Amino acid sequence: MKRKVGLWIDHSKVVIVSLTGDLEEIKSIQSNIEKHVRFSGGAQKNSEEDIHDNRFTNHLNKYYDEVISFIRDAESILIIGPGEAKVEFKKRLESEKQNARVVNLETVDKMTDPQIAAKVRGYYSN
DSSP, X not given: OOEEEEEEEOSSEEEEEEEETTEEEEEEEEXXXXXXXXXXXXXXXXXXXXXXXXXXXXXXXXXXXXXXHHHTTOSEEEEXXXXXXXXXXXXXXXXXXXXXXEEEEEEOOOOOHHHHHHHHHHHHHO
């Protein structure tokens, strides 16, 4: 049976809603990422800011890879979220050659898990 997925994503967590026929599954994954801090002042090579940025990027890539592992077999993928994470995640899918299944990218604010599930069901029922 064909699996359709919708996910709400930001840098701290993702909520994945999987629809297969009449079955619905909701899974949350926490990124456990430390907040990305912007430093002020002059940048130096291998500065604390560079080290922090590299650590942040590496952690995000691992987080996105974990999410991809849960949606790899999806026929179509709806990506929603409030900030840049949804765009970054779509680019990550493109680099993994998984982007052909992305059906839409939408900006939405914070939502509860039931609101996310309702949005995904509504999107795929049309």
